[in-house]
Every structure is written in structure tokens, then in C-alpha cells.
Amino acid sequence: MEEVLVAENVRRAYGDTVALDDVSLTLGEGEVVALVGPNGAGKTTLVRALTGTTDAEGRVELFGTSPRDVDRDRIGLLPQDFSPHDRLTARELLAYYAGLYDESRDVDRVLADVGLADDAGTWYENLSGGQQRRTCVGATLVNDPDLLLLDEPTTGIDPAGRHDLWELLEGLADAGVTILVTTHDMEEAHRLADRVGLLADGQLVAMDAPDALIANYGGESRLTVSGDVDESVAAALRYQTVVDGDGMTVSGVAPEDIGAVVRELEEAGVDYDGLSWSEPDLEAVYMELTGNRVGRGDRASEREPTAAPAGGER
Numbered sequence: 001m002e003e004v005l006v007a008e009n010v011r012r013a014y015g016d017t018v019a020l021d022d023v024s025l026t027l028g029e030g031e032v033v034a035l036v037g038p039n040g041a042g043k044t045t046l047v048r049a050l051t052g053t054t055d056a057e058g059r060v061e062l063f064g065t066s067p068r069d070v071d072r073d074r075i076g077l078l079p080q081d082f083s084p085h086d087r088l089t090a091r092e093l094l095a096y097y098a099g100l101y102d103e104s105r106d107v108d109r110v111l112a113d114v115g116l117a118d119d120a121g122t123w124y125e126n127l128s129g130g131q132q133r134r135t136c137v138g139a140t141l142v143n144d145p146d147l148l149l150l151d152e153p154t155t156g157i158d159p160a161g162r163h164d165l166w167e168l169l170e171g172l173a174d175a176g177v178t179i180l181v182t183t184h185d186m187e188e189a190h191r192l193a194d195r196v197g198l199l200a201d202g203q204l205v206a207m208d209a210p211d212a213l214i215a216n217y218g219g220e221s222r223l224t225v226s227g228d229v230d231e232s233v234a235a236a237l238r239y240q241t242v243v244d245g246d247g248m249t250v251s252g253v254a255p256e257d258i259g260a261v262v263r264e265l266e267e268a269g270v271d272y273d274g275l276s277w278s279e280p281d282l283e284a285v286y287m288e289l290t291g292n293r294v295g296r297g298d299r300a301s302e303r304e305p306t307a308a309p310a311g312g313e314r
């Protein structure tokens, strides 16, 4: 597989803040890599370092050339803060960007690809936030790039639009386009990416196929009990439990053992509001490796199980 993007020991500091700390990664042709990580982890700085829009130490090559010398026709870049001219229609904007290249795609085809065929004549300022973001994604596609770098492309786009965009990106990857995407959406990362890179405090703490990350760092299946759960009830269970303000998480509960756990809770008089069972997923990996929950509070307390789960007694 041809190496499309190579980054070695990339480092970027802003004063005392080390935004990128020795990050190395390689993307092969047609590969999709998703970068995830908490706010401030360094995702945007990495995209900027990879595209030469910020200075960084280390080595970066796109198609074997430095980012500043690479053939711009081959690159599509969506910066996180991309904000085009407000008083142009979606079609005029894409036509403007298409005009910057020697060869470009038919603008109406691009508008259709990003789901804007019906809104092509609307001023950018009058498009919804999601439609604006689709326009911005469209602007990165007008030159039919071989490498796409998209910093949070689906932010603000509704679920149906997000799925459409994922299909579009999957189609591009199938056609050989290499894609680096940053996202806070774990479903998006799992669905799209061949490999997911987790950034935390400027370091790439893991990078692997989503299923490999889940197998290595996702932990066990878990039963989440929402409601007011007493620590002593949690302590009586033969499982690892975490009690916090939302309720309790019970780890390692196999599907066939859910009923027994629920009976134990009921016998202990726990008046729970809801129960949900989940398999380990990318969000669990994210929590494990970054110490952050995606959209939830921090753990309040954690303790080891009082006894090893025993098959017949769960």
C-alpha cells in the first residue's frame, strides 16, 4: 500500500502548552483514520501540522512531499473553523472554490453528493448549521482530492445527514481516497475508520482497528443501573461495581446473568429508574485511555469485586 501521509515525531508547543508531543502516524492509500480525543487533546493542531497550516517540529510528508510543497489539487482540507463568505449561495461558493483548481468536478454533482441539491441557491448565511457544514465539506471535494483531511466534518449535521455523509466518505475511500477525520462521535469513528487514533494531552495513546481497540481496552460488558443505589448494595454484588451520582455500573455481566443480578437488586430493595446492558464499545475504550467519559460526568468511586463471579451463583 502506498504511503500517502507520513508523520514522524511531530511536536507543537504554544508557549508552555505542548499541543502535540511526538506524534507519529502513517496513512496508506484508501485508508480511513479517525482521530478522537477530549477537547484540547491536539486533534486540530495535528490536522494543521499535517497540512502545513501551523509550524511543527518533526517530519511530515504527503505523497512523499512536504505539506507546503504538495500538489494542492490532490488535497481536500476542511479546517474546524472554516467560514466561507456569507453572502454567496452554496452553488456560488463551490464554484468559487472549484475555480481555484486547474481541473474540478461539476459543482452540481458535488452539491448533490453532500445533499444540497435543493438548497444550492440559498445564501450561505441562510443555510442551517448542518447545511453550512455540508457546504464546507462540499468545498473540500470540488478538486476530486486523493487525500481528505476533515476536522469534525459532521458537527451540527442531523443523524440522517450524517449517515449520508458517512456513505459518501465510504464510497470515496472505496475509490482509493485516503481520509483523515477528527470526530467526537464514537459511532462515526467506529463506522468509518479502518483505524482509530486516540489523542490525549497531545499524545497518540493508541491507534488500531476499532475492534482491536475494543478487544484490548474496552473491558467487559456492563449493566448500568440508573437510580439511587447504595454503596452497600453495590458491595454485596459479586461483580466489579462503580457507583456514581447517576446510579451504578456493574461490569462483567453476561446477557444470561442479567436476570440474576436484577433479582439481587430487587431483593436488596433497590428502587432503580432504569437498566441498560451494553457490550464494550469505542466509548469504553475512550474512557479507559483518556480518562474521560463521552458526554457524562466522572466516575465517583470504584472498587474491586468482593468475590470472583461464579457461574451458577450470579
Ligand SMILES: Nc1ncnc2c1ncn2[C@@H]1O[C@H](COP(=O)(O)OP(=O)(O)OP(=O)(O)O)[C@@H](O)[C@H]1O
Pocket: 014, 017, 018, 019, 037, 038, 039, 040, 041, 042, 043, 044, 045, 046, 080
Ligand atoms: N493558536 C493557539 N495558541 C495557543 N494555544 C493553542 C492554539 N491552538 C491550540 N492551542 C492549544 O493546544 C491544545 C490543543 O488544542 P487543539 O485545538 O488542537 O485541540 P482539539 O483536540 O482539536 O480540541 P477540540 O476537541 O476542542 O477541537 C489546547 O491546549 C489549546 O488550547
